Every structure is written in structure tokens, then in C-alpha cells.
Amino acid sequence: MELPLKIDKAGSTPPFEQLRMQLLAAVQNGALPAGTRLPTVRALAGQLELAVNTVASSYRALEKDGVIETRGRSGSFVAATGDPTTAQLQLAARAFAERAGQLGVAPRDALAAVRAALDAG
Known part of the structure; x- marks a missing residue:
């Protein structure tokens, strides 16, 4: 799945925070409905030309906030609770x-x- 995400590497906001905010906005506006499977950390890092740890940090922050859930080897999904x-x-x-x-x-x-x-x- 290709997500329409853009990271401004020269911006003052860290890339992991830009990614976190864009994914949160996509959940809130319905572009990523509950249950949607997200790209793997490695795949999204490659798509956005970011370090794997940067994407992993964004996913961890979103998971902590209840926005996404990780289901082991099945991957990460938008949480069933939604926004x-x-x-x-x-x-x-x-x-x-x-x-x-x-x-x-x-x-x-x-x-x-x-x-x-x-x-x-």
C-alpha cells in the first residue's frame, strides 16, 4: 500500500513526528479506516527514504496513543477503536x-x- 505521505527532511519538525502527525490525520479524516493494514516498517521506510528506526518510532508512538495496534507477525493495523x-x-x-x-x-x-x-x- 502506497500512502500519500510527504516528509520534509529540511523542516524543523523531526521526520518521525511528521510521519506520526500525517498518519494520525489520515485516521482522523477517514483516509485510513479502522482495520486498515499499514505498510511494514521496512517498506514504509523505503518508500519515504527514512531510517527504519524513524518509522518504528512513529508506529510505537501511534500504538501508545491507541491509534494503531501491532498484531505480531501479522503487522500493524489502524486500531478497531478508530480515532x-x-x-x-x-x-x-x-x-x-x-x-x-x-x-x-x-x-x-x-x-x-x-x-x-x-x-x-
């Missing part, structure tokens, strides 16, 4: 809703509080 950002957002929303309920806050007032917080930035 970890969405999962974390859902956990935070559930915790907020539970706490708002404990405080006796009406749903519309809780939503207004969230909107105000988001608008405040």
Missing part, C-alpha cells in the same frame, strides 16, 4: 454529563456552560 481523539472526547463528555447531573444542573444549562467554555477558547 482516539473521538474516544477521549466521548469519555470527557460522559464525565461532564455525570457531574452536571450530580450537581442538579438541567441539560440545557449544562450545554450552555459548555458552549460558553468553548467560545472562551
Whole structure:
């Protein structure tokens, strides 16, 4: 599988971080859906003209964040849970809703509080 990835070797962002961010973005925007098998570390390193350890570092960071999972000799895949950002957002929303309920806050007032917080930035 050839992924449309570009690494700016002269850029200030390290190549492993560029790769990590591009793969994460591809998962988040659906270009790499859950279950997609990723190229081997060696194959992707060859495609991008990077050191094997650079690609391996990116894969390890993504695995630590729950974005991808390694299945031994079968390879690395986009995690079945999909986008970890969405999962974390859902956990935070559930915790907020539970706490708002404990405080006796009406749903519309809780939503207004969230909107105000988001608008405040």
C-alpha cells in the first residue's frame, strides 16, 4: 500500500513526528479506516527514504496513543477503536454529563456552560 505521505527532511519538525502527525490525520479524516493494514516498517521506510528506526518510532508512538495496534507477525493495523481523539472526547463528555447531573444542573444549562467554555477558547 502506497500512502500519500510527504516528509520534509529540511523542516524543523523531526521526520518521525511528521510521519506520526500525517498518519494520525489520515485516521482522523477517514483516509485510513479502522482495520486498515499499514505498510511494514521496512517498506514504509523505503518508500519515504527514512531510517527504519524513524518509522518504528512513529508506529510505537501511534500504538501508545491507541491509534494503531501491532498484531505480531501479522503487522500493524489502524486500531478497531478508530480515532482516539473521538474516544477521549466521548469519555470527557460522559464525565461532564455525570457531574452536571450530580450537581442538579438541567441539560440545557449544562450545554450552555459548555458552549460558553468553548467560545472562551
